[in-house]
Structure formats: structure tokens, C-alpha cells
Amino acid sequence: MMKTKLTSALLAGTFLTLPALAHERAVDFPDTPDGRVVLAADLHTHSVFSDGEVWPSLRAAEAHRDGLEFMAVTEHLEHQPHKADIPHPDRNRSYEIASEKASKAEYDDLMIINGAEVTRGPPHGHINAIFLKDANALLVDDPKDAMKAARAQGAFVFLNHPNWLPQSPDGIARLTDYHKDLIKEGLLQGLEVINGTLDGHSEHALQIALDNHLTVLGTSDIHGLVDWTHNAGTGGHRPMTLVLSKDRSQAAFKQALLDGNTVAWSHNDLLGREDNMKAFVGGCLSLVPEAFDGKYTVLNVDIVNACPIDFTLINMSDETFQNTGDAVYAKRESRTPVAVRMKGIEADIALKFEVANAQVGFRTPLVMELRSLIPAGEK
Ligand SMILES: [Zn+2]
Ligand SMILES: [Zn+2]
Known part of the structure; x- marks a missing residue:
């Protein structure tokens, strides 16, 4: 199956948004962060x-x-x-x-x-x-x-x-x-x-x-x-x-x-128990930040989506974005750049999102934090 190939292609990409990939008919999903x-x-x-x-x-x-x-x-x-x-x-x-x-x-x-x-x-x-x-x-x-x-x-x-x-x-x-x-x-x-x-x-x-x-x-x-x-x-x-x-x-x-231990899926809708949903979405989405030198206080971060599902993310972090509002559309199998207004130089970046297309109860969307280390930039 295509799993590792696609995920590593996405993670190895540059900070440019990738052109739309030809979508495979055969669905494939990354493992969950806890190894399932x-x-x-x-x-x-x-x-x-x-x-x-x-x-x-x-x-x-x-x-x-x-x-x-x-x-x-x-x-x-x-x-x-x-x-x-x-x-x-x-x-x-x-x-x-x-x-x-x-x-x-x-x-x-x-x-x-x-x-x-x-x-x-x-x-x-x-x-x-x-x-x-x-x-x-x-x-x-x-x-x-x-x-x-x-x-x-x-x-x-x-x-x-x-x-x-x-x-x-x-x-x-x-x-x-x-x-x-x-x-x-x-x-x-x-x-x-x-x-x-x-x-x-x-x-x-x-x-x-x-x-x-x-x-x-x-x-x-x-x-x-x-x-x-x-x-x-x-x-x-x-x-x-x-x-x-x-x-x-x-x-x-x-x-x-x-x-x-399941998540139900149709169109871009996901329904499931919160722990399962968090594990599943945690496998799909990750943050890849650019090196941060502190010259400007805006950090470029790619939201990598390795799943064949379009995610609708509502920013709930204290930080806001330079290039977009709080609604971020992380398209299937691609990278979506956000420019984060940082409060200072930090070792890692954490963004909290409501995942509007992932329900974990009646009219209750999943809320989760994505986190990644920031590579050190030149001072
Ligand atoms: Zn029938
Ligand atoms: Zn039937």
C-alpha cells in the first residue's frame, strides 16, 4: 500500500503548497501516533x-x-x-x-x-x-x-x-x-x-x-x-x-x-468516540514549522494532511494567522501553510483547533492540539 510513500513525500516537501496530487482510488491511512x-x-x-x-x-x-x-x-x-x-x-x-x-x-x-x-x-x-x-x-x-x-x-x-x-x-x-x-x-x-x-x-x-x-x-x-x-x-x-x-x-x-475502536467516515464527515477520533486525526494531521530566527515574529508552519479527507479546522489558539483567518481548510493529502504570529522565540509550536468535520458527540466537534518542535534558525 501507499501509506509510507505518501506520508514521507508530504513530510519531505518544501514550504510551497504541493500541486493537487492525483487521488488514489484505494484509500490508505497513516498509523495512529500510538502505533495502531x-x-x-x-x-x-x-x-x-x-x-x-x-x-x-x-x-x-x-x-x-x-x-x-x-x-x-x-x-x-x-x-x-x-x-x-x-x-x-x-x-x-x-x-x-x-x-x-x-x-x-x-x-x-x-x-x-x-x-x-x-x-x-x-x-x-x-x-x-x-x-x-x-x-x-x-x-x-x-x-x-x-x-x-x-x-x-x-x-x-x-x-x-x-x-x-x-x-x-x-x-x-x-x-x-x-x-x-x-x-x-x-x-x-x-x-x-x-x-x-x-x-x-x-x-x-x-x-x-x-x-x-x-x-x-x-x-x-x-x-x-x-x-x-x-x-x-x-x-x-x-x-x-x-x-x-x-x-x-x-x-x-x-x-x-x-x-x-472505530471511526465512521462518509464524504469528509467523521464520527467517533473522542479517544479514537483524537488518535485517528493525530495520524492524519501534523505541523511542520520552518526554522525560526526571530528576525520577524511570524513563523511559517505547514499543516500536513496525510489522509484522503479534507479537514475544516477552526483556530482556537491564542496566536492568530498572518495569511488567513481562523478557518483553515487542510485539503486531503496536501500541505496547507499558515503564518503564525508568535509571541516570541519558542522551542516548539502548539496550535489548538476545533476539527469541524470530526464529531465526537451530538453537535460536538473534536478539539485537539497539534504540536511540533521548531528547528533552530540562524541567530
Ligand atoms: Zn437491501
Ligand atoms: Zn442492507
């Missing part, structure tokens, strides 16, 4: 084996192009509009076909996860179970029994699109008593705060996830082509979950999901 890897995952996808419009092998091909490390196949178990054309008594077939494609040598960065979407009316709604050994075991009458069957297989279970208008006409995500019971009984561990079919995010859902210790998730819930739905390949990308993991193994990935 950031794994890109889409944990909610469909094919013709439920109500999607493509063959499962094409889902694997798209995921590979998008730079995903993990993709879950989650066909609706009960909603089967193509059943007459594509009979498949074994509900693991879609996973098997996608896995076979992903087993090819050139796909070795991608792992396919078996899953299913238990699709019922209210109050159950749509709930995904992933890391299944056998999806057929979830084909039972009582949806709660399906959840129990999933958990008996060691599955990770999450509630889909709680702000879906047919279920929530005012667009506000709420947790029903039924779902509160599922949480209490250990049958629900995650919540979608971003779902691609809704093309939006839910800060209400984020707050619910935080209040109930549910893992924060963003998924595409893709049914058509990723290219057409999300402009992948022409600057866009599918919604996904960025998982902060000890290493790239499936065991570490699953443990990170269980521990809630």
Missing part, C-alpha cells in the same frame, strides 16, 4: 443473492479497488427478490463466491467476512451479524433467536440505519425498548451512525452509541455499483468504518471492533 494501524472496512453489502444488483465476485473486486482490508457480505435473509432466478438454499453462497475472488494473489490485502442481515418489521428492524460460521442457522422464526444463534457463533451484531425515515419519520435515531433489551442481553454490540443508502450521518445515533457503549460504524449498504453510487474513482469514496487495530490480522480487527 487503521484498517478500512465495509461491513454491510448486498449482491444479487438478496436485493443487490451485482454478482458477489464483483463486490470483492470493488472492495479491492477501494483499498478495503475487510468487507462483510450481509445479504438480507428474509428479503429475497431474486430467489426465483437465483435459488440458493445455502445462505453462505454469496460469501463463498466473494471469498473465492478475494483469495486470488492480487487481492491479498482484502479479507471477506461472512455475515447476514436479519430483516424484520418493527421493533426488530434490520440487524447485521458478521463473523458468522453458518448464515443458515439464523433462518428462524423469532428474530431474537436469530440474534442468539449469531452470538452462539461468536458473531459481532449491529443495528442498521436507526435514522431511516420509514422507521423514524423525523430522522432522529432512537433506541426502542426491544433494542435496549438486546443490548442488556449481550445480543447487540454496534450501531450504524452512517449508512450509504441514507447518504447522511446521524449525530443522534453517535450519541446513542456512546451512551450505550456500542461500536460506532459507517457502512455503504451498497446495492448497486460503488462507482455510480459514491463516485468512487473520480474523487468520491464509499462510506466505511476505519478500525484502529493492533495489527492487520482478522483476530486483531475483530477485537478492535469489540473494543469499540
Whole structure:
């Protein structure tokens, strides 16, 4: 992957703003400052084996192009509009076909996860179970029994699109008593705060996830082509979950999901728990100051953004900028210069920003400090 190459190219750059780089379709993220890897995952996808419009092998091909490390196949178990054309008594077939494609040598960065979407009316709604050994075991009458069957297989279970208008006409995500019971009984561990079919995010859902210790998730819930739905390949990308993991193994990935170490991402919107968000954004953004000789009291500093996300930063430092106001737009994979009015010669520079596109609670943006040593200038 491109990670170190891009990050080091950005860090080695001069104080000129780089020309816009050709954006890679395959997303890639720097490690967090505490040494974790950031794994890109889409944990909610469909094919013709439920109500999607493509063959499962094409889902694997798209995921590979998008730079995903993990993709879950989650066909609706009960909603089967193509059943007459594509009979498949074994509900693991879609996973098997996608896995076979992903087993090819050139796909070795991608792992396919078996899953299913238990699709019922209210109050159950749509709930995904992933890391299944056998999806057929979830084909039972009582949806709660399906959840129990999933958990008996060691599955990770999450509630889909709680702000879906047919279920929530005012667009506000709420947790029903039924779902509160599922949480209490250990049958629900995650919540979608971003779902691609809704093309939006839910800060209400984020707050619910935080209040109930549910893992924060963003998924595409893709049914058509990723290219057409999300402009992948022409600057866009599918919604996904960025998982902060000890290493790239499936065991570490699953443990990170269980521990809630995720950030949900769509367009330039990021949602997550504050500690995760701080770690993730801390991997993306850094300060590279010019040497400071004190002749003038303005210090040139580049804000380096090594991530494929445009950041909107609001300056909250005591220091102000000579070249721009307090709103700074740190474009994806580039360097943004700010000229800082310093109070004197100092050994390091610290700038405090509100990161307006990174939410860590209901209408609560992340606030974080970026800090770097200032190279000594000639006196
Ligand atoms: Zn569907
Ligand atoms: Zn779905």
C-alpha cells in the first residue's frame, strides 16, 4: 500500500503548497501516533443473492479497488427478490463466491467476512451479524433467536440505519425498548451512525452509541455499483468504518471492533468516540514549522494532511494567522501553510483547533492540539 510513500513525500516537501496530487482510488491511512494501524472496512453489502444488483465476485473486486482490508457480505435473509432466478438454499453462497475472488494473489490485502442481515418489521428492524460460521442457522422464526444463534457463533451484531425515515419519520435515531433489551442481553454490540443508502450521518445515533457503549460504524449498504453510487474513482469514496487495530490480522480487527475502536467516515464527515477520533486525526494531521530566527515574529508552519479527507479546522489558539483567518481548510493529502504570529522565540509550536468535520458527540466537534518542535534558525 501507499501509506509510507505518501506520508514521507508530504513530510519531505518544501514550504510551497504541493500541486493537487492525483487521488488514489484505494484509500490508505497513516498509523495512529500510538502505533495502531487503521484498517478500512465495509461491513454491510448486498449482491444479487438478496436485493443487490451485482454478482458477489464483483463486490470483492470493488472492495479491492477501494483499498478495503475487510468487507462483510450481509445479504438480507428474509428479503429475497431474486430467489426465483437465483435459488440458493445455502445462505453462505454469496460469501463463498466473494471469498473465492478475494483469495486470488492480487487481492491479498482484502479479507471477506461472512455475515447476514436479519430483516424484520418493527421493533426488530434490520440487524447485521458478521463473523458468522453458518448464515443458515439464523433462518428462524423469532428474530431474537436469530440474534442468539449469531452470538452462539461468536458473531459481532449491529443495528442498521436507526435514522431511516420509514422507521423514524423525523430522522432522529432512537433506541426502542426491544433494542435496549438486546443490548442488556449481550445480543447487540454496534450501531450504524452512517449508512450509504441514507447518504447522511446521524449525530443522534453517535450519541446513542456512546451512551450505550456500542461500536460506532459507517457502512455503504451498497446495492448497486460503488462507482455510480459514491463516485468512487473520480474523487468520491464509499462510506466505511476505519478500525484502529493492533495489527492487520482478522483476530486483531475483530477485537478492535469489540473494543469499540472505530471511526465512521462518509464524504469528509467523521464520527467517533473522542479517544479514537483524537488518535485517528493525530495520524492524519501534523505541523511542520520552518526554522525560526526571530528576525520577524511570524513563523511559517505547514499543516500536513496525510489522509484522503479534507479537514475544516477552526483556530482556537491564542496566536492568530498572518495569511488567513481562523478557518483553515487542510485539503486531503496536501500541505496547507499558515503564518503564525508568535509571541516570541519558542522551542516548539502548539496550535489548538476545533476539527469541524470530526464529531465526537451530538453537535460536538473534536478539539485537539497539534504540536511540533521548531528547528533552530540562524541567530
Ligand atoms: Zn437491501
Ligand atoms: Zn442492507
